[in-house]
Ligand SMILES: CCCCCCCCCCCCCCCCCCCC(=O)SCCNC(=O)CCNC(=O)[C@H](O)C(C)(C)COP(=O)(O)OP(=O)(O)OC[C@H]1O[C@@H](n2cnc3c(N)ncnc32)[C@H](O)[C@@H]1OP(=O)(O)O
């Protein structure tokens with residue numbers, strides 16, 4: 300049996316963001332490989348008229364958890380959905396639930412965040428900075444806590460070209476940002492946000508960087524690690540290939556390509572695109588939790604979960620592979636047959652956006668209107684083009700991330716664990 304899987308046996312684990320893309324895969328892997336764990340606490344907010352319990356029931360009955368039901372039939376008894384809202388200063392957790400979390404938790408995986416690039420700065424600060432600060436305060440009151448694992452992003456320092464596994468100081472003190480968000484109104488925040496964000500591309504990456512500073516400042520005597528994944532894509536192997544449940548990161552663009560919506564993407568074929576499958580990120584996350592709890596390093600460690608310097612994939616390889624796959628496995632109700640190519644400058648991008656994206660959508664909507672149906676394609680195409688404009692920053696340049704700590708950790712794994720968890724090389 301895997302040393303790491305055995306470590307999580309009997310453990311009480313707290314996961315924030317467990318209803319999200321990464322959180323679900325993390326939860327699934329824990330239940331499938333460590334079915335004798337004691338309990339997984341998840342902080343879940345009510346959403347879309349569903350109670351936390353209804354949301355958990357839906358997740359456990361999804362395709363992602365089919366294997367879990369075979370190896371961990373009592374999974375429903377081992378998961379504790381705690382009603383919580385990280386937008387609230389006290390997380391809106393009941394006193395009884397708080398007491399149970401504080402007295403029982405052994406490992407914390409903090410995945411929750413707002414990952415939207417166009418989120419309001421106030422909301423991004425509340426979730427990615429203040430909530431992290433609040434969770435660290437809770438963790439400092441957990442007598443049985445063995446490790447606190449914070450999920451950040453490899454792009455938290457995307458204003459730098461070469462990024463080491465260290466925490467870089469931010470130009471703004473996180474606590475001052477948190478305090479100012481409490482009394483500034485939205486109009487003033489909108490006015491000063493560009494100056495505060497500075498040379499970060501959006502509130503998301505800026506507040507993830509602030510969140511890392513808070514982890515460093517509020518670490519107290521906690522045993523903490525930070526993991527920085529790059530662009531997280533669908534599962535590679537576990538629990539089955541190709542699982543994804545949102546349009547974030549590469550997912551929306553690949554799906555738009557398969558649906559025949561996307562016909563032109565501004566990218567340079569030789570540029571490396573740093574994408575990592577979500578199950579590889581989760582494998583590293585669990586390995587880090589084990590290493591931090593068992594080996595107890597004397598200082599906080601940062602782990603880059605990136606592929607660029609270990610197993611690089613450039614656009615010239617990724618593009619044709621994606622096209623071949625979506626042609627081999629056609630999407631239902633596609634707008635057009637998949638066919639896309641790269642553009643390399645603003646002029647050709649504008650031209651192909653007009654000719655291959657906007658114009659066909661307008662013509663299609665005109666036909667819908669003529670036949671008494673509601674036009675919808677122009678709105679969808681505009682959303683796609685807006686999404687592409689927001690991710691362009693991450694596509695048109697490349698970064699270098701050192702992976703010393705991650706490679707050191709891989710060398711510490713048993714042969715069984717290394718076989719299972721090392722796919723970046
Ligand atoms: C030859 C070419 C072949 C193609 C090759 C492709 C290779 C892979 C491409 C790799 C690209 C990588 C770029 C990602 C870089 C990220 C780097 C940072 C690392 C991170 O930490 S990312 C963390 C995760 N965050 C994100 O990925 C961004 C989060 N998303 C957003 O911020 C919002 O989605 C966005 C972009 C602001 C758009 O917001 P909005 O317009 O409001 O859309 P919604 O997401 O709310 O969805 C509403 C509605 O629109 C539909 N929709 C959204 N996106 C798409 C899309 N891309 N294509 C089609 N439809 C889309 C969605 O279904 C919703 O419909 P409803 O009916 O539900 O309203």
Ligand SMILES: NC(=O)C1=CN([C@@H]2O[C@H](COP(=O)(O)OP(=O)(O)OC[C@H]3O[C@@H](n4cnc5c(N)ncnc54)[C@H](OP(=O)(O)O)[C@@H]3O)[C@@H](O)[C@H]2O)C=CC1
Pocket residue numbers: 315316317318319320321322342343344346383384385386387409410411412413414426450451452453507527528529530531532545547548
């Ligand atoms: N996806 C990617 O490409 C990458 C992601 N990351 C990081 O990984 C982590 C997980 O990202 P990912 O899974 O993609 O994000 P998702 O948006 O899929 O999940 C975010 C999670 O946070 C929860 N959450 C958000 N707001 C609240 C709130 N107010 N109260 C309680 N829970 C809340 C969401 O709950 P709910 O379901 O209720 O909305 C959800 O479970 C994040 O920290 C992100 O920065 C890093 C690099 C790349």
